[in-house]
Amino acid sequence: MAVPLTPVGCPVSAGAAAFDPFGDGYQQNPAAYLRWSRAQEPVFWSPLLGYWVVTRHASIRAIFRDPHTFSPSIALEKITPTSAEATAALAGYGFALNRTLVNEDEPAHMPRRRALMAPFSPDALQAHEPLVRRLANEAVDRFIDSGRADLVEQMLWEVPLTVALHFLGVPEEDMPTLRRYSIAHTVNTWGRPKPDEQLAVAHAVGHFWQYAGRVLDKMRTDPAIRNGPGWMPYSIRQQARQPDVVTDSYLHSMMMAIIVAAHETTAHASANAMKQLLSQPQVWRQLCEDPALIPNAVDECLRHDGSVAAWRRLATSDVVIDGVSIAAGSKLLIVTASGNHDPRRFEDPDALDIRRDNATDHLTFGHGAHQCLGRELARMEMQVFIQTFARRLPHLRLSEQPFSYVPNTSFRGPEHLWVEWDPALNPERRDSLLRGAQTPLRIGEPLRRAAMRPVVVDRITEIADGVRSLRLVAPPGQTLPRWTAGGHIDVEFDVDAAAGLSIGTRPSRSYSLCGDPDGEPDAYPIAVLHEPEGRGGSRWLHETLRVGDRLDIRGPRNHFRLDEQAPALLLIAGGIGITPIISMALRAKTLGMSYALHYCGRSRRAMAFVDALKAAHGSQMKLHVADEGTRADLPALLAQMRSAEPGTHVYACGPPRMLQALAAVASDVGWPADAVHTEHFVSTLTELDPSLEHAFEVELADTGRTVQVAADQTLLSALRNAGLAILSDCEEGLCGSCEVSVLQGEVDHRDQVLTTAERATGSKLMSCCSRARGGRLVLGL
Helix, strand or coil: CCCCCCCCCCECCCHHHCCCCCCCHHHHHHHHHHHHHHHHHCCEEECCCCCCECCCHHHHHHHHHCCCCEECCCCCCCCCCCHHHHHHHHHCCCCCCCCCCCCCCCCCHHHHHHHHCCCHCHHHHHHHHHHHHHHHHHHHHCCCCCCCEEEHHEEEEEEEHHHHHHEEEEEEEHHHHHHHHHHHHHHHEEEEHHHHHCCCCCCCCHHHHHHHHHHHHHHHCHHHHHCCCHHHHHHHHHHHHHCCCCHHHHHHHHHHHHHHHHHHHHHHHHHHHHHHHCCCHHHHHHHHCCCCHHHHHHHHHHHHHCEEECCEEEEEEEEEECCEEEECCCCEEEEEHHCCCCEEEEEEEECCCCCCCCCCCCCCCHHHHCCCCCCHHHHHHHHHHHHHHHHHHCCCCCCCCEEEEEEECCCCCCCEEEECCCCCCCHHHHHHHHHCCCCCCCCCCCCCCHHHHEEEEEEEEEECCCHHHHHHHHECCCCCCCCCCCCCEEEEECCCHCCCCCCCCEEEEEECCCCCCCCCCEEEEEEECCCCCCCCHHHHHHCCCCCCCCCEEEECCCCCCCCCCCCCEEHHHHHHHHHHHHHHHHHHHHHHCEEEEEEEECCCCCCCCHHCCCCCCCHHHHEEEEHHHCCHHHHHHHHHHHHCCCCCCCEECCHHHHHHHHHHHHHHHCCCCEEEEEEEECCCCCCCHHHHHHEEEEEECCCCCCECCCCCCCCCHHHHHCCCCCCCCCCCCCCCCCCCEEECCCCCCCCCCCCCHHHHHCEEEEEECECCCCEEEECCC
C-alpha cells in the first residue's frame, strides 16, 4: 500500500497516518492518545482530516496569540463535509450561521467583543450565584436518598442548561428540545455523522436555527424582555447604540452559538471534573476536608480533562511551527487537551494535582484575544457543583461503568456518570443545617496562594559550612507530584520583627530541588545557604526549623528544564548554585548522556555535596577550588567541549559574576545562544531609577482597559493597583511566577528566567521587572 504524503511531499509517519480523532482512543483520553506526538512529532499531517495537527503547549498558545497569522475563521466549519441532501435540508430552514465571537477575524472581532462583554464580568456574574446554588441543591434533593444517580442525566446537563438560559435571558420551556438541538449542532460542526445520519442532524440544526430566530424576535418586540436581565437583551440594547458593530445577523448567529457555548461545555466540564475527582478517593477526601482547595481544583480538572479538546485555525501566510513548514491556506487542528499535558509546561502532567500552582496555564479556555468570554461563569458553576457534592455527599463514590462520548474532534464529556453512596451516611441526616450551608465563592481565577502544598521536614543535615539540606515529604495520607531535573519549589515561612519583616507576613523564597528525581520521587530535597544579612528566609530555615515541622510550599515548577535530547551536556555550578545541577547530572547519568560536571567554590569546606558528587560521577566531575588554586578556565572548558561534542548544551547556576563571564565567553566563541542555559540565585533588579525610566501604558485585551505605568513604578504594581490578582514571589526577575502574556508591543526584558529564543518571540514578560521599550503594550489579561 502506498505511503501517504504530506502537502510538501514528505512521507506521513505511522503515528500520523493512524491518527483518528473519532476513534475510541482519542475520545477516551486525547492527551494520552497523542503522547507520542508531543514527544516525537509535535506537528504532523493527518491524511484522515486533511489538517496539520499541533500538540505542544507553547505552539498552541502562540497560535492563539496570533489571530492574524492563524485565523479563527474555520473554527465552526463542518469538519466532515455535508452531503448534498443535508445541505439542501439546511437551506430549507434558512440556515445561515454567520460569524460569531468564536470564528470572527480582526478588525471586526474585538470591537464586538468589547461591546458585548460587560455581562461576563465577575461583578455581573455574582448575581447568578444564588440561582446556581438553588438549582444544584434542588437537583441533589431529588436523588440524595436514593443511593445511586447518573450525575449527567440527573443534574450536570440540566442545571448548566437552565443557568445558560437564565444568563442569556431566554425562556426555559423548550429545554428538552434545546438539549437535542445542541447535541446535533456539535455533531454537525465537529463530528463525523454517517451519510444516513446527516439528514437527521441537518433537520435538528435547522429547527435549532429557527427556534433561535423566534426567541430573538420575541426579545426585540417585548419591552419587558428587551429591557430585562440577560446577555441577549443586553446585546439588543447595545445594537441600538452601536448598530454597525452589533448587527441583526450577528445576533441571530450568536443566539444559537452561545446556547451551545454556555451550556454544553460547562456541562461536559463538570461531568469530567466529578469523574476525575471521584476516580481518586484520596483527592476527593482532601477537597471535602478543605473546600478552600476547590477553586484551584476546578482549574486543575479543566487542565487534566477539560471539555474542550481542540480548536481549529487557518494559516493566512507561510509559517513554521516546531520546525515544520506550513503553507498559507493550510488548516490546523490545535489539540488543547494535548497541550494541557505537555511536560515542558506542567510538572508531572498526567497527575491530577489539585495544588498545582500553574493549573490556570491550561488552554481549555483558549488564550489571547479569543479566550472564552464565559470562563468565569463556567468556573463559578463548577465550584458550586463540587462544593454541593462535597458538603452533602462527601461519601460519594464512582460506580463501575464504561464511559462513552459523542464522537467529535473538539468537545467531550461522558454521556453518563453513575455514582453511588450509602444514604444512611448522608451528613445532613445528622445535621440538617448542612442543607443550607454555603462556602464563600470567588468568581475569577483561583488565587495561587490559596492552594499551598503542605510538607513535613523529614530530615535536616549539615552538609557544609553554612549549608544545610532539608528532606521534605508529604504529610501522612498524601502524596507529592513527581518533579524533573532543574525544578524548584517556593517555600513560605513565618517571620517576626527580629527577622526584618513585618509581623504577620508570609514571604516565600525559591529553592532548587537537589536530589535524584528518578531515585527519590516521593521527597523534595533542598539545600539552603545561611545568609545572616539576607532577607530573613535562610535565617528562619537555619535557626528556627526543626525535624517534624510542617511547611507550606508551592510547586514544583521548572524554568531551568534539562534538554534530554541534547547530544552532550556541560554542567557548571558556582557555590550554592550546585543545587539544580545535582539533579541534572544524576538525570544525565540515568539516561546515559554524555556530560561533564564542573563545580566551583571558594573553599572546599563551603562546597556542599562534594563527596556524594564524587561517588556518583567520578572522573566526569571536576572541582575548582579558589583557595586551592584551581579556578575554572571557562574559555578552555567551552572550547574543549565544543571540539569534542558539537551541539553541547551548557547549564550553569551560580553568582552573577560567574554567569556574566560565561555569557561573554560563549558569545566570543560563537556558542549558540539557545544552547546556553543559566539560572541565577541573586538579582540586582530590586529598584527603579525614575531618571532612567519612562512611563508607558498597557492595554488589557480581555476588557479593553488601559493601565498607566509610571516611571517609578513596576508593571506588577500597576496591574495590582488596577485590581488584577497577579502572583509573584521573588519580585526580582528570578522565579518566573509573575509571567504575563504579551499580545502586542516591544518588551524591555530584564528578568533572568526567559531564554534568548523566548525573549525574541515577545510573547511573555515577567511583570515584576520588565517594561515596555516604547509607549505601549497589549497584555493577554
